Amino acid sequence: MNNAAISPLVFGAWRLADTPAEANADAVAQKISMALEHGITSFDHADIYGDYTCEELFGAAVEKHKLPRSKMQIITKCGIKLISKNRPEHGLKTYDTTREHVMRSVDRSLKNLKTDFIDLLLIHRPDPLMNPAELSETFNTLHKQGKVKNFGVSNFTPAQVRMLQSGMNQKLVSNQIEFSLLHTEPLYNGQLDQCIEMGMMPMAWSPLAGGRMFAQSEERTRRVRETLTQLAAKYNTAQPETIAYAWLLRHPARIVPVLGTGKAERLKAAVAALKIHLEHEDWFHLLKAAVGHDVP
Ligand SMILES: NC(=O)c1ccc[n+]([C@@H]2O[C@H](COP(=O)([O-])OP(=O)(O)OC[C@H]3O[C@@H](n4cnc5c(N)ncnc54)[C@H](OP(=O)(O)O)[C@@H]3O)[C@@H](O)[C@H]2O)c1
Numbered sequence: 351m352n353n354a355a356i357s358p359l360v361f362g363a364w365r366l367a368d369t370p371a372e373a374n375a376d377a378v379a380q381k382i383s384m385a386l387e388h389g390i391t392s393f394d395h396a397d398i399y400g401d402y403t404c405e406e407l408f409g410a411a412v413e414k415h416k417l418p419r420s421k422m423q424i425i426t427k428c429g430i431k432l433i434s435k436n437r438p439e440h441g442l443k444t445y446d447t448t449r450e451h452v453m454r455s456v457d458r459s460l461k462n463l464k465t466d467f468i469d470l471l472l473i474h475r476p477d478p479l480m481n482p483a484e485l486s487e488t489f490n491t492l493h494k495q496g497k498v499k500n501f502g503v504s505n506f507t508p509a510q511v512r513m514l515q516s517g518m519n520q521k522l523v524s525n526q527i528e529f530s531l532l533h534t535e536p537l538y539n540g541q542l543d544q545c546i547e548m549g550m551m552p553m554a555w556s557p558l559a560g561g562r563m564f565a566q567s568e569e570r571t572r573r574v575r576e577t578l579t580q581l582a583a584k585y586n587t588a589q590p591e592t593i594a595y596a597w598l599l600r601h602p603a604r605i606v607p608v609l610g611t612g613k614a615e616r617l618k619a620a621v622a623a624l625k626i627h628l629e630h631e632d633w634f635h636l637l638k639a640a641v642g643h644d645v646p
Contacts, residue, residue: 351470351500351523353551353604356392356423359595359620360553361385362608363393366407367400372612378411381612386421388621394526394553394608395463396427396474397455402436409464419465426463427474427504427526428455445477449488456497471498472526476510482517489520502526502550508540511548524551529605531574531594531640532559542603554598557607558591570642577639585626591616595623597636 366381367373382393395405405426412419429447431440446452459468471492473485492498502524503511515522525545529536533556536542545552558564563571563578578590585593598605609620628636638644 351551352549353606355500356425356469356551356606357390358599358606358624359390360392360394360425360606360608361390362555362610363395363404363408364399365610365612366404373400373403373407375407375411375414378407379415379417382408382411382417382422383415384614384617386417388617390609390617390621391421392423392425392469392606394425394555395459396430396472397459398427398430398432398434398474401432401434405459405462409462413464423469424463424465424467425470425472426459426468427472428452428459429474429477445475445479447473447477447480447485449484449491452485452488453492456492460497467496468498470500470502470524472502472504472524473506473514475505476503476507480514482514485514486518486520489518493520500524504553504555506541508544511544511550515548522548522550524553526553526555526608528556529554529598530557530559530563531578531597531636532563532571534637534640537637542601542605545603551606552603553606553608555608556610557598558594558610560610563594564591570640573639573642574636577636581628581632581636584632585628587619587622587626589616589619589622592619592622592626593628593636595620596626596628597633599623599626600628600633 431444431446489501500523501520502522504526506525527536527541578593581593582590598607
């Protein structure tokens with residue numbers, strides 16, 4: 351799997367259950383349809399989203415409204431165990447990448463999402479007890495059974511990716527990482543370098559810093575917002591967030607932003623970024639606003 355196999359922007363399902371009035375099959379179906387209409391065909395889940403309820407909400411919406419699974423790519427994650435009334439067997443928050451947990455988690459995700467297969471399964475966070483040989487066997491089994499087509503990771507350091515990849519014959523196709531103008535570490539910590547080097551597809555979660563980019567009054571955030579607004583005018587686009595997405599898309603690692611909004615206007619603003627190629631100096635103006643000084 352590479353960038354060609356998923357849409358250039360991904361719809362994130364994390365917040366699907368946040369607003370009780372919208373946590374139902376009809377409202378969720380509307381959001382899925384809206385994403386599909388905008389060419390956003392890939393959907394990012396995790397077993398734990400919405401306290402283990404978002405996958406089921408999504409599956410119920412797809413089933414009730416007969417939404418075309420064949421036109422979607424489903425990403426989901428496993429490996430975090432939360433304390434939850436929906437998982438009474440968990441006695442403590444832990445990470446778990448054992449065969450038993452991963453197989454069980456995938457089976458539950460398939461059932462909840464009402465699908466026969468997952469396009470891309472990510473290990474949600476690095477598990478200190480992760481055994482690459484065991485996980486490799488698990489991935490092989492899931493692949494052979496047709497339950498998962500591709501595998502990747504999330505929030506892994508480059509060393510953790512190398513360690514895991516060294517023990518497995520399935521290629522890790524993606525590292526989903528936090529990256530935005532308010533979280534620029536991946537430019538310097540090797541995560542993006544490694545994606546280019548290993549031909550992995552980086553996905554950027556919280557591309558608007560979870561909404562803080564447009565809500566916070568902290569000096570750095572105000573600086574970023576001001577620059578975004580100036581550039582929005584220059585590029586003749588209505589919304590400053592369009593420029594924030596364009597900044598991510600301009601990186602040569604071919605970053606795929608994972609969108610957090612469920613609002614039509616904001617989805618449209620994200621899609622507008624696909625047509626904007628930031629000029630060299632403009633990209634650096636934004637970096638300067640983000641870090642507070644010129645590059646050294
Ligand atoms: N792998 C991981 O560990 C991990 C961690 C976190 C998230 N994720 C994935 O990444 C996805 C996106 O993360 P995110 O939700 O944090 O993304 P985000 O796009 O940075 O933030 C979305 C939030 O910002 C708000 N927002 C969007 N535009 C805004 C604007 N112009 N002004 C004010 N608020 C605005 C949205 O509200 P509205 O809905 O009202 O627009 C929503 O609450 C998640 O759904 C999930 O799939 C992955």
